[in-house]
Ligand SMILES: CCCCCCCC/C=C\CCCCCCCCC/C=C/C(=O)SCCNC(=O)CCNC(=O)[C@H](O)C(C)(C)COP(=O)(O)OP(=O)(O)OC[C@H]1O[C@@H](n2cnc3c(N)ncnc32)[C@H](O)[C@@H]1OP(=O)(O)O
């Protein structure tokens with residue numbers, strides 16, 4: 001064990017186990033999570049080669065093998081609780097995606113949420129037993145964001161009681177679905193429904209694409225892999241062209257909208273229910289942001305504790321790089337954000353399940369807020385985490401650029417979360433749409449509840465303009481900082497609403513007014529989400545009884561809030577003390593930095609980083625890893641070089 005890292009742990013002011021238990025929910029939950037993780041870590045079947053030394057095809061093959069092994073093993077262990085399955089899989093996957101990822105994350109959840117009981121009876125046994133292996137095929141070459149314009153059609157033929165599916169143009173070819181290229185034999189296809197000559201918009205259909213016996217593409221189906229990407233090398237994101245593919249009427253997901261045998265159409269209670277799976281994944285991605293950022297911080301902070309570089313004072317030994325204020329300023333606000341997002345992720349998951357419970361009872365009233373919250377927080381947390389991972393990588397200097405640091409893999413695997421499940425700017429604009437609506441309702445005197453209840457104050461504080469209200473009050477008091485964020489959000493929502501109003505007064509169309517105000521609208525959403533994160537962090541603190549853990553998390557929460565103010569200082573009143581206070585907080589966090597990342601409780605196998613190793617023995621491990629590079633298998637690799645040298 002590296003002596004520096006041992007000393008860091010000895011000097012921590014709190015018990016990491018207590019904090020880990022709190023993050024997990026209880027000591028028992030920590031015990032069970034670790035038990036599940038150790039099933040993977042101690043399993044010789046999961047000691048695969050490092051994917052970085054494999055070709056793309058080898059990576060895909062290894063991912064398929066791993067996915068099928070996971071299915072068998074989960075069955076053997078009798079693990080069936082979704083959360084426990086998730087623990088098992090994320091340990092086995094480590095930083096990467098799994099070959100059957102879309103089956104779990106989108107295909108199955110869509111069947112659970114959008115099938116009738118009869119459809120569930122047919123499809124769930126097939127899907128849960130992996131006879132029907134599925135993906136979610138929505139995006140087309142020509143349209144990803146604007147799904148109302150998707151071109152794939154499903155036309156009902158009452159004479160045979162079938163839907164006929166077609167991708168009529170090149171731009172309508174389905175493009176991107178994970179697991180579509182080679183793995184899946186079924187796809188949930190989003191298509192424009194036509195019945196009795198009328199288009200009823202997007203609906204979801206279960207489409208068999210490959211033979212369940214031979215795995216060959218079915219007639220009318222052209223399907224394949226879209227080629228290498230920035231990351232996701234083990235995933236066969238695919239293309240799909242459907243030409244007159246017939247499926248039975250019962251293959252339309254009919255929990256909400258229905259097509260009767262004679263072709264008559266029954267409307268759903270809300271046409272946005274078809275988008276439900278996206279809301280689910282957006283809500284879950286918030287927690288994934290926390291995981292990617294906490295892993296990156298674990299690597300960068302542990303490494304910064306063992307890395308010595310330069311001189312602080314002449315003649316003295318090189319200090320740990322974690323002692324440089326500039327290094328702390330890079331990493332500790334990200335560490336604070338990782339904790340904040342962990343709590344926000346838990347909140348988002350709870351909120352999703354609570355509101356979905358109401359939706360299942362026929363109460364759709366909270367769907368708009370759920371959509372706005374999931375869209376906004378997905379965008380807010382993925383943007384921050386995405387940028388933060390790169391900061392962590394650069395904070396490790398040159399070694400951060402090596403794949404064995406783990407950071408490049410975390411980055412390339414995480415960065416598409418800013419694009420998939422709704423491109424982030426577009427998601428922020430969806431949240432803004434909800435905020436502006438709420439703002440107008442509040443101005444009309446309606447009482448708002450939930451995360452937007454602060455907009456009620458617009459009325460109370462009139463005629464005083466929001467922009468002239470006092471902002472930051474007490475920089476050492478979290479409640480006061482929450483208030484500052486609330487006022488900033490209220491102010492920026494008002495600015496956006498007024499920009500829209502101003503544009504409309506110039507008698508341009510609603511749509512152009514919206515487009516001309518989109519910078520203000522995105523800023524309003526960002527401020528709203530930032531407020532929600534600070535508020536939830538503060539709320540979490542009130543649940544913590546352990547004094548030492550409370551104290552260290554309070555320091556992190558203050559840092560998160562104050563650092564956010566400095567990044568957006570134009571929106572707050574500038575307070576000269578804030579930078580000084582931030583510096584003091586960095587000093588406070590310094591002795592606990594390693595213990596705070598230890599509390600995330602990533603074991604070495606999951607972290608997969610030579611720089612972030614628990615024992616801090618980074619240099620020995622880097623050398624061992626380098627020896628395994630395929631280029632080192634022979635001393636003379638390229639005979640071209642050999643020939644050149646010989647000619648000289
Ligand atoms: C047992 C199973 C256990 C499973 C366990 C799983 C555990 C998972 C854990 C972790 C998972 C983490 C991550 C996993 C990663 C998986 C890999 C993912 C791979 C990627 C997949 C994809 O990308 S799928 C494709 C995604 N595509 C999109 O997101 C498209 C984005 N576009 C849209 O959503 C819409 O087109 C858009 C919202 C932009 C606009 O829609 P439109 O119909 O045009 O609406 P608009 O006119 O703007 O608004 C009308 C009205 O509707 C409201 N609204 C819009 N969307 C929704 C919605 N989704 N819900 C509710 N309401 C919605 C909108 O606000 C408007 O309202 P009003 O203002 O009119 O009231």
Ligand SMILES: Cc1cc2nc3c(=O)[nH]c(=O)nc-3n(C[C@H](O)[C@H](O)[C@H](O)COP(=O)(O)OP(=O)(O)OC[C@H]3O[C@@H](n4cnc5c(N)ncnc54)[C@H](O)[C@@H]3O)c2cc1C
Pocket residue numbers: 102136137138139142143144145146175176177178232237416419420421422423424425426429
């Ligand atoms: C790794 C990966 C996996 C994926 N997996 C799947 C999958 O399994 N299934 C599936 O169906 N899809 C999948 N996708 C596709 C993904 O959902 C889309 O790429 C995503 O929804 C964004 O759509 P787009 O690519 O059309 O981007 P575009 O919408 O073309 O965005 C391009 C730019 O235009 C801007 N823009 C677009 N519309 C607006 C607007 N209204 N206002 C302001 N700006 C706008 C955006 O902000 C962005 O800057 C995957 C994508 C990736 C990268």
